[in-house]
Amino acid sequence: MSVVPVYLNNAATTWPKPECVTDAVVDFLTNGGANLGRGSSGRRDIGTLSLVLDCRIKLAALFGASDKEACLVTFCSGVTEALNVVLKGFFDHKTQRGLRVRFVTTSMEHNAVSRPLTSLSQKGAEVVTAPCDEFGALDPALLDGILSQTGHDDLVVLSHASNVCGTVQPLDRIANIAKRHNAPLVVDSAQTAGVLDIDARELSIAALCFTGHKGLMGPQGTGGVLWRADFAEQVLPRTEGGTGSFSHLMSQPDTMPDKFESGTPNLPGIAGLSAALSYLADTGIENIAKRERELGEVFLARLRRVPGVTLYGLPDMTENRLSVFALNIAGCDNGVLAGRLSDAGFDTRPGLHCAPLAHRTLGTLPEGSLRVSIGYFNKASEVEAFWDCVESLI
Numbered sequence: 001m002s003v004v005p006v007y008l009n010n011a012a013t014t015w016p017k018p019e020c021v022t023d024a025v026v027d028f029l030t031n032g033g034a035n036l037g038r039g040s041s042g043r044r045d046i047g048t049l050s051l052v053l054d055c056r057i058k059l060a061a062l063f064g065a066s067d068k069e070a071c072l073v074t075f076c077s078g079v080t081e082a083l084n085v086v087l088k089g090f091f092d093h094k095t096q097r098g099l100r101v102r103f104v105t106t107s108m109e110h111n112a113v114s115r116p117l118t119s120l121s122q123k124g125a126e127v128v129t130a131p132c133d134e135f136g137a138l139d140p141a142l143l144d145g146i147l148s149q150t151g152h153d154d155l156v157v158l159s160h161a162s163n164v165c166g167t168v169q170p171l172d173r174i175a176n177i178a179k180r181h182n183a184p185l186v187v188d189s190a191q192t193a194g195v196l197d198i199d200a201r202e203l204s205i206a207a208l209c210f211t212g213h214k215g216l217m218g219p220q221g222t223g224g225v226l227w228r229a230d231f232a233e234q235v236l237p238r239t240e241g242g243t244g245s246f247s248h249l250m251s252q253p254d255t256m257p258d259k260f261e262s263g264t265p266n267l268p269g270i271a272g273l274s275a276a277l278s279y280l281a282d283t284g285i286e287n288i289a290k291r292e293r294e295l296g297e298v299f300l301a302r303l304r305r306v307p308g309v310t311l312y313g314l315p316d317m318t319e320n321r322l323s324v325f326a327l328n329i330a331g332c333d334n335g336v337l338a339g340r341l342s343d344a345g346f347d348t349r350p351g352l353h354c355a356p357l358a359h360r361t362l363g364t365l366p367e368g369s370l371r372v373s374i375g376y377f378n379k380a381s382e383v384e385a386f387w388d389c390v391e392s393l394i
């Protein structure tokens with residue numbers, strides 16, 4: 001595999017990973033390797049148990065929960081699976097009781113939200129999509145208006161920040177409104193976990209869905225949910241099977257975390273994620289955010305000097321913007337441009353970014369845009385080199 005000299009596709013997955021992440025995966029496979037709760041309580045079995053518990057505790061702490069709530073962390077393969085577990089399991093729970101479910105979402109969602117909602121609407125759920133403005137921001141008053149209509153069991157689901165243009169939604173105001181209307185709030189934190197501070201307890205988030213391989217800097221194939229305990233009780237498990245516990249029972253245990261965790265988890269991935277979480281704690285999320293914002297400033301300052309560039313989303317680096325940039329250049333097909341940039345050693349992502357609704361909102365359907373997403377390990381010189389390359393190409 002050839003080495004990518006300048007990696008500007010961190011919204012897809014962050015790269016490189018901190019060295020400790022690779023070391024932890026190798027160490028687990030080399031020296032640990034025991035399954036979770038499926039051994040004889042020997043040294044290696046205890047090693048895996050404490051590795052997994054430790055990772056749950058770190059995740060709970062990262063999102064504002066206490067050590068005692070570590071069992072409210074469910075491991076999944078990523079935020080996509082996490083959202084499916086939550087949305088479909090909530091629908092099953094409510095419909096089993098004959099209740100009408102209404103999902104309230106936004107026009108900036110990734111397909112990880114839109115596709116499960118589409119299939120649930122085909123099964124009888126109502127889906128209401130609140131339109132965001134041309135910058136991709138949701139006006140919380142719209143949400144308030146929608147939730148004021150009664151007669152259904154509402155659930156609000158939205159991404160904390162757009163994976164297309166980096167716009168961050170006003171989560172505290174949204175959370176307040178959802179709470180006032182007694183609607184569970186489910187957050188897709190794919191682009192913000194590890195980059196912005198999220199206190200799921202203060203915001204009373206019913207289910208915080210996260211992915212391990214983006215801002216959390218862990219391996220692909222990791223992610224999950226931090227539940228609010230009362231909400232986890234309103235969701236049916238969609239996967240049932242062995243949990244290494246309550247083996248005498250023929251039905252799925254109700255106890256957390258076993259309720260939503262059947263089968264062997266991605267243990268090497270969890271080892272890597274746990275190391276990544278320690279790295280994040282040592283580095284400090286505020287330092288990561290600061291660095292990414294500074295690099296974003298460099299990116300935007302240079303962008304303004306290049307003729308023919310249209311930037312989508314917010315024009316300045318404010319607290320409502322991540323360093324994820326969507327742009328098009330007059331006369332250039334963004335797919336061709338991404339290909340040429342890649343040939344020159346710059347990794348970006350063109351097209352629709354699994355978020356056609358967001359592109360419709362931003363006015364970039366059907367062509368999409370070139371997405372440039374900056375990460376903690378990028379340098380200002382790389383951002384400058386990117387623009388040098390773009391200028392030479394156009």
Ligand SMILES: Cc1ncc(COP(=O)(O)O)c(C=O)c1O
Nearest residue numbers: 078079080110112159163190211
């Ligand atoms: C906002 C958003 N939601 C969901 C996902 C899906 O993440 P994963 O593939 O890790 O499940 C992504 C990935 O790009 C994303 O940006």
